[in-house]
Amino acid sequence: MVAHHSKLANFEQARASGDARHVANWVVDSGDNRRMPFAIVDKRDAQVFVFDADGRLRGAAPALLGLARGDDSVPGIGNRKLSSIRPDERTTPAGRFVAALGSNARGEEILWIDYDGAVSMHRVIATKNRLARLATPTPLDNRISYGCINVPTKFYENVVRPAFTGTNGIVYVLPETKPASKVFASYDVEEKHAREQAASQAVPAQVASGAARNY
Secondary structure (H helix, E strand, C coil): CCCCCCCCCECCCCCCCHHHHHHHHHHHHHCCCCCCCEEEEECCCCEEEEECCCCEEEEEEECEEECCCCCCCCCCHHHCCHHHCCHHHCCCCCEEEEEEEEECCCCCEEEEEECCCCEEEEECCCCHHHHHHHHCCCHHHCEEECCCEEECHHHHHHHHHHHHCCCCEEEEECCCCCCHHHHHCCCCHHHHHHHHHHHHHHHHHHHHHHHHHHC
């Protein structure tokens, strides 16, 4: 019996949380991205990681996210005017989303993540407040948007756009109120690999034991 060699995402030198690595490794090992580019949005650390279809990092950057803590969108929020959305409703929903480049109502290119919920990834809205928050080294002041994911303009143009041009992709928005493994039904790749190795080593021992009894 040949042991399965687990595949891992390549984060290069980027710093990433345990949850971000857990989900990215699971995506690569399981093939959940269906051979498409994918992104990990870590809400707790306010970071975005974009990978090619094979799990190699194309780039990472800080992000601005929904003002309110939470992992679910309010039903019907995508059809409401921004002025009617209360501060506690301004969440960036967690989950697995099939994403594609498109345009907003002003004709600006964006990466649609949840079209019905009006959630996208786009260039940061260039106000002094948002630019300042994006530039700080802490994620504590990165919660300001209505739910969309604001990223640096250069990161959008040099990483996000090229990665998703001509193809759909998958965006995994990590939860902040529940375990990532519950949201994505993901598994720990290294634990799975260890179990498979143990199982592969047990089979020859059993065969040898059986052969000894036959003589």
